[in-house]
Amino acid sequence: MKSLDELKAIREKMQSQIDLRSENEHASTRIVVGMATCGIAAGARTVLKALSDSIHEKKIENVIVTQTGCIGLCQYEPIVEVIEAGKDKVTYINMDEKKAQEIIEQHIIRGQIVNEYTINSKMSE
Amino acid sequence: MTEISLNILDVAQNSISAGAKLIEISVIADIKKDILTVEIKDNGCGMDDEKLKNVVDPFFTTRTTRKIGLGIPFFKLAAENTGGSFNITSQLGLGTTVTAVFGLSHIDRMPLGDINFTIHSLITLNPSIDFFYLYKIDERCFTLDTREFREILGDIPFNSPEVSAYINDYLNENKQVVDSGTVI
Structure with a gap:
């Protein structure tokens, strides 16, 4: 069984990186995934996993992945919104794992x- | 919805919308009795009797305090189709408990699926909510309690890469110990 001791070790390690962390809290980009029934049924969890894994692998900082409910465009789910400070929101539709990696x-x-x-x-089609 | 774990993710979203501070999720397989019990319990705003009566109706949805549409009816049907049962209890101001019992070996039972990723994403996407998770097969079980994590971590967020990776390993390693890799 994995123990909580390892978590203590992580805390020790991270406490010396406080600057890095406060920087992380001011994430300049938010990636929002629709996670209501419609989104989940359409594959939002796979998209979410692809986004998180990709960000983790590429060690991208200042980006947080978060979730939202149904925005009434169920036929276009999975929907991913990219919100960058000072820019217009970009809404991506009918996402899948591969497209999500491309977005990153x-x-x-x-x-x-x-x-x-x-x-x-x-x-515009 | 092709996995029980996707339904769990979906039902938990209702708890989040209901303003829950603690969400308890349990997955319990009893091989001798041949049942799989899934429970999602929250301390959110709850529902009155009128609303509670309607949540299993697919054409009922309230978008003021909670969003309920197809999610609950899907979950109910999935359980009942395996000779199981479905129950939802709620008390206004106290919270809601959703319980689904599946026939474990029933041919129509959908697989549990990637439950660890469901739990992991709930925790890392909702850092202000506490989660208690129990995974039990017969006599073997493990639990995850974010309140314990929080006590150790202080203000280090759950979604920081190191902690997120730890939670992932914690879930995977402990699940392996409990089910030895058996697909539920």
């Missing part, structure tokens, strides 16, 4: 919106 790669790392997955591209 293109939008979060390179700063380029993946237009073909946004809701705007759907609306």
Whole structure:
């Protein structure tokens, strides 16, 4: 059984990195995943996992992944919103694991919106 | 919804919407009795009798205090289709408890699925809520209590990479000890 002692070790280690942490609290980018019944049924949990894993693997800082409920666009779920300070919100629709990784790669790392997955591209069809 | 663990994630979202501060989730398999019991208990705002009567109706939804639509009816049907049962009790101001009992070996029972990721995402996405999780198969079990974690960690957040990885390992290693890798 995994013990709580390891958690104590993590605390010891992290207490010396307080600066890093307070920086993390002021995350400049929020990635929001719709996690209501519609989103979950459409595969939001897989998308969420892909986003979190990708951020963890690539050691991206100042980005937090969070969740929201149903925003009334159930047919477009899984929906992922990228909210960056001082910029317009970008809404990606019909996400899957691969698209989620692309969002991290293109939008979060390179700063380029993946237009073909946004809701705007759907609306202008 | 193809996994029980997705239903758990969904039902727990109702608890979050209800303003719960503590959500207790238990997954208990009793092989001799051939049942799998899943319970989600919260200390959120609860519901009055009128609302409680309606939550299993797919066409009832209230978007003022709680959002209930298809989630609960899905879960109820999934349990009842395996010869199991479904129950929901609630008290206004005190909280709600949802219990689903599945026929463990019933051919129509959906797999438990990635329960660890459900629990992990609930904890890391809702750092202000406490979670108690019990996973039990016959006599073997393990628990996870974020109140214990919180006591050790102080103000170090659950969603920091190190802690998040620890929670993940904690769930995976302990689950392995309890079920020896058996797929429930």
